[in-house]
Amino acid sequence: MGRHSCCYKQKLRKGLWSPEEDEKLIKHITKFGHGCWSSVPKLAGLERCGKSCRLRWINYLRPDLKRGTFSQQEEKLIIELHAVLGNKWSQIAAQLPGRTDNEIKNLWNSSIKKKLRQRGIDPNTHKPLSEVNDDRKDPSSNEKNSQGSYLDEKTEPAAAAMASSYPLIDNSPPATHEFFLNRFVTTHETATKQPDSHHLSRFLPFSYTQQTPPPAPPPESADLFFNTDSKSSPELIPEYTSSISNPLLSAPPRTTANFHQNNWGSGNNGSNNGFFQTNSGYHPWGLTDCTKTQNSVNGGVEGEQDYIKWNDQFLQVPFLMGKSSIESKPEVNFGNHELYHGHQSVDTYNKHFQRISTSYGHFS
DNA sequence: AATCGTAGCAACCGCAGCTCA
DNA sequence: CTGAGCTGCGGTTGCTACGAT
Numbered sequence A: 001m002g003r004h005s006c007c008y009k010q011k012l013r014k015g016l017w018s019p020e021e022d023e024k025l026i027k028h029i030t031k032f033g034h035g036c037w038s039s040v041p042k043l044a045g046l047e048r049c050g051k052s053c054r055l056r057w058i059n060y061l062r063p064d065l066k067r068g069t070f071s072q073q074e075e076k077l078i079i080e081l082h083a084v085l086g087n088k089w090s091q092i093a094a095q096l097p098g099r100t101d102n103e104i105k106n107l108w109n110s111s112i113k114k115k116l117r118q119r120g121i122d123p124n125t126h127k128p129l130s131e132v133n134d135d136r137k138d139p140s141s142n143e144k145n146s147q148g149s150y151l152d153e154k155t156e157p158a159a160a161a162m163a164s165s166y167p168l169i170d171n172s173p174p175a176t177h178e179f180f181l182n183r184f185v186t187t188h189e190t191a192t193k194q195p196d197s198h199h200l201s202r203f204l205p206f207s208y209t210q211q212t213p214p215p216a217p218p219p220e221s222a223d224l225f226f227n228t229d230s231k232s233s234p235e236l237i238p239e240y241t242s243s244i245s246n247p248l249l250s251a252p253p254r255t256t257a258n259f260h261q262n263n264w265g266s267g268n269n270g271s272n273n274g275f276f277q278t279n280s281g282y283h284p285w286g287l288t289d290c291t292k293t294q295n296s297v298n299g300g301v302e303g304e305q306d307y308i309k310w311n312d313q314f315l316q317v318p319f320l321m322g323k324s325s326i327e328s329k330p331e332v333n334f335g336n337h338e339l340y341h342g343h344q345s346v347d348t349y350n351k352h353f354q355r356i357s358t359s360y361g362h363f364s
Numbered sequence B: 001a002a003t004c005g006t007a008g009c010a011a012c013c014g015c016a017g018c019t020c021a
Numbered sequence C: 001c002t003g004a005g006c007t008g009c010g011g012t013t014g015c016t017a018c019g020a021t
Helices: A019-032 A037-044 A050-061 A072-085 A089-094 A101-118 A129-137 A157-165 A177-183 A185-193 A221-226 A238-245 A256-265 A290-297 A301-314 A323-328 A346-363
Strands: none
Touching (some): A019 A037, A089 A101
């Protein structure tokens, strides 16, 4: 098990990224894609490790990030997904377009967890705290397994594996029906009544949600959390609905190769409206492998083509179009960086806008 | 005005898993 | 088969802003 080489390079910079560093990274990835992350800092002229560059890009600089405060629907979905997946933040994030695992993890730890506890729900088990306390007395009570889920890998190996890898759309029923039926009884009902509901039944195999009628449902933690009633289910924001109703969940297992296609090439929802896709196909942000990257970086034809396509597309991104776009739609823009929402003051907003302008000004 | 506690968030760390020579 | 190199993930830390006292 090799440790990342950056761990041994002491002279590399750490800590917060400067606007200049951001600019270098954006410029580089815009032009060449990231290729091998380990080679990015060298090629981009950064004194950072590749790991740090990757993290910075994924969590902060990537233009398809939504940013902004989480909607109630998003929070509810996070809770529901957490009930199934446990702390699988990346899998949860995969169902929330424009959100990063880090962002969701932070939200969970700083906000949702506390709110659930205040409402008498154990954030780990999603059961009422009183039940959890009872469970603790029972030695057979469930603990998280190695996958961070609550399934017993010995007695329910198939279900545990399912919850872990979460093959969301699958025509073959899972081995342990009871698990999901019990978990999603409310889900089933809600989805049946409300075709546009974002409830988790949409994430389950079709054959599953259409099978056995569920018994009387206990309230889900997410429902307790939001105190929803079936008559006044909250409206979904359009982009959210489209992403969720879309069978993005039928995507093949996330490999390095298909990750970019699934998550970047098509706007993370399987449709063709992602700005990473053009008529001519997917953009090559990270698609080039290490060997090809070097060729591209060296100014080969392939690299130039990438550059042209990339810049054309990049210039259409609102957050690179100048101050007005950011000011006019602070909650919608790709460039809606974390500092443009919530409790941040106007001063902070302006300060960070200047920062972003500095970083991106050369594009506009 | 100063201090303290808290919330939110960016970034780091260490590990696991995958690929490939 | 083995180990190095790399990516990705989840847990944790540390910084900053903000509100309460």
